[in-house]
Amino acid sequence: MAENILTGSASWTDKSLIACGRFYPPGCNTAEARLKFYATQFPLVEVDSSFYGMPTPGNSQLWVARTPDDFTFNVKAFRLFTGHTAAPSALHRDLQDALGPQAPASLRYPDLPAEIRDELWRRFIEALAPLRSAGKLGAVHFQFSPSVTQSAAGHGLIEHCAERMAGHLLSVEFRHRSWFSDEDKTDATLALLRRLQLVHTVVDAPQGFANTVPGVWDVTNPNLALVRLHGRNAAKWNHRGPASSGRFDYWYSADELAAMVPEIEHLATQARQVHVVFNTNNENQGQLHARMLRELLRHGRGHTG
Numbered sequence: 330m331a332e333n334i335l336t337g338s339a340s341w342t343d344k345s346l347i348a349c350g351r352f353y354p355p356g357c358n359t360a361e362a363r364l365k366f367y368a369t370q371f372p373l374v375e376v377d378s379s380f381y382g383m384p385t386p387g388n389s390q391l392w393v394a395r396t397p398d399d400f401t402f403n404v405k406a407f408r409l410f411t412g413h414t415a416a417p418s419a420l421h422r423d424l425q426d427a428l429g430p431q432a433p434a435s436l437r438y439p440d441l442p443a444e445i446r447d448e449l450w451r452r453f454i455e456a457l458a459p460l461r462s463a464g465k466l467g468a469v470h471f472q473f474s475p476s477v478t479q480s481a482a483g484h485g486l487i488e489h490c491a492e493r494m495a496g497h498l499l500s501v502e503f504r505h506r507s508w509f510s511d512e513d514k515t516d517a518t519l520a521l522l523r524r525l526q527l528v529h530t531v532v533d534a535p536q537g538f539a540n541t542v543p544g545v546w547d548v549t550n551p552n553l554a555l556v557r558l559h560g561r562n563a564a565k566w567n568h569r570g571p572a573s574s575g576r577f578d579y580w581y582s583a584d585e586l587a588a589m590v591p592e593i594e595h596l597a598t599q600a601r602q603v604h605v606v607f608n609t610n611n612e613n614q615g616q617l618h619a620r621m622l623r624e625l626l627r628h629g630r631g632h633t634g
Contacts, residue, residue, distance in 0.1 A: 331597040335401060336623050337373030338615030339557075339608040349612035361395055368396040371619060373403070375470065375606045380405040382419045383452055389459040401467040402460050403500070403555075403604060407453055409438045410490055412474030424448065450493045457497070467604060468500040468528055468553055475540035479507040479514055484521060491525045500528035500555045509542050522549040531556040531596070533589070535563035546592045554600040556593060558618070560609045561585075578611035586622050593626065 341363060346352055357366050367374060376392075378384070384404070392402060409415050414435045417425045424445060425432070438446065460466035471490055477483045491499060501522060503509070508518045522529050529549040533556070534541045548554045560579025568576055597603045605622060607615035 331594065331603075331626070333601060334593060334597050334603045334605065334626060335371075335373040336605045336619040336626075337371040337375065337607070338619055339375040339606050339610055340377045340615075341367040341374055342378070343610050345612045346610070346616070352613040352616050361391070364392065364395045368400050370616070372399065373401045373467070373604055373606070375608075376402055376404040379453075379456075380408050380472070383407055383421060383449065384456040386456050386459055389456055393459050393463045393465055396465065398464070400465055401604075402465055403467045403470050403606065404457060404460070406469055406471045406490070407449065409436060409441075409449065410453075410493075411471050412438070412477040412486060420449075421452070454494070454497075461497075466497075468498050468555060469494060470500045470502065470530070470555075472502040472530075473504060475504040477503070478505045479510070479518060483508075487521065487527070488525065491527060498528065498550070498552060500530050500553070502530035502532060502557060503542050504540050506539055506542055509545055515545060519545070519547055519549055526550055528553045528555050531592075532559065533557070533561070534559040535561050535566045537563065538566060541566065546596065548596060548599040550600070552601050554596040554603045556589075556596070556603065556605045558605070558607050558609065560614075575611070577609050578614070579609050580614060581609070581618050581621070583621060583625070586618070587625050589622075590625050590629075593622075 340346075342360070347363075353363055353366055357363055376384070384407075408419070414437055416434060417428060417432050417436060420428075427445060433440075441449075457466055457469065473486070477486055487501065503518070507514065509515045519529060527549060529545070529547055531544055531546055531554070532542050533544050536543065558581070560577050560581070562577065562579040565576050565578060593603060593605060605619070607618045609615050609618055
């Protein structure tokens with residue numbers, strides 16, 4: 330296994346993971362103990378909580394203290410930055426107060442006052458600072474809404490985020506098929522990412538939906554290649570429930586993962602580091618998949634077809 334390939338899961342605190350009792354050992358019952366244990370099993374994790382609510386420097390400081398020096402956190406960007414909506418409760422209390430009682434129940438980034446937008450970016454970057462200072466911040470992951478299409482407006486939003494996060498390593502994941510709908514669109518999308526020095530995210534997900542994209546195995550930033558595996562549960566891909574684990578409930582077979590090994594190994598020859606993140610987050614699926622892939626990579630058990 331190439332030393333520059335890191336595997337891990339999206340989150341380490343999902344309720345179903347903790348409840349299943351098959352990953353954390355007995356007595357591992359606190360946030361501190363769980364992260365410390367997780368970091369003995371994998372070198373990489375993705376922070377997903379930052380998508381739902383603005384992260385804080387305090388949490389980042391705790392994550393730094395609880396993990397080894399060479400541990401890596403990829404952090405998802407806050408949802409308002411990526412074309413999603415958010416309830417006012419996702420903001421810090423003072424920002425809620427600044428918006429006032431007439432604020433809509435569903436906030437959109439373009440509708441926010443400029444000073445609120447500026448403050449959101451400032452606080453997000455501030456929250457990442459402890460991870461960055463410790464050398465533990467990998468990619469800041471921008472998973473754009475399906476409403477963000479391959480258009481002038483879509484390009485403008487990507488450029489805006491890149492400008493706001495200057496100096497950080499950003500990865501981009503699209504959720505609308507227009508970005509890769511044909512060869513010309515694919516070439517244009519990859520060219521945009523290369524121009525802005527953004528990391529293209531190779532996606533594995535169910536196909537045939539407007540809000541999914543094909544797996545395009547390409548590198549747009551020589552520092553990092555990112556692979557995110559969402560499973561192939563087409564029946565539940567657009568299911569809306571209280572938890573995301575239902576949508577990503579999928580068991581990859583050894584053959585399915587082995588088929589990706591040559592592609593992942595090729596990425597490792599094109600980028601300084603490769604991150605493979607499993608978003609199959611029902612119970613302990615992601616952790617088992619990450620271990621399975623790691624073994625396949627170690628033993629070179631990949632195949633094509």
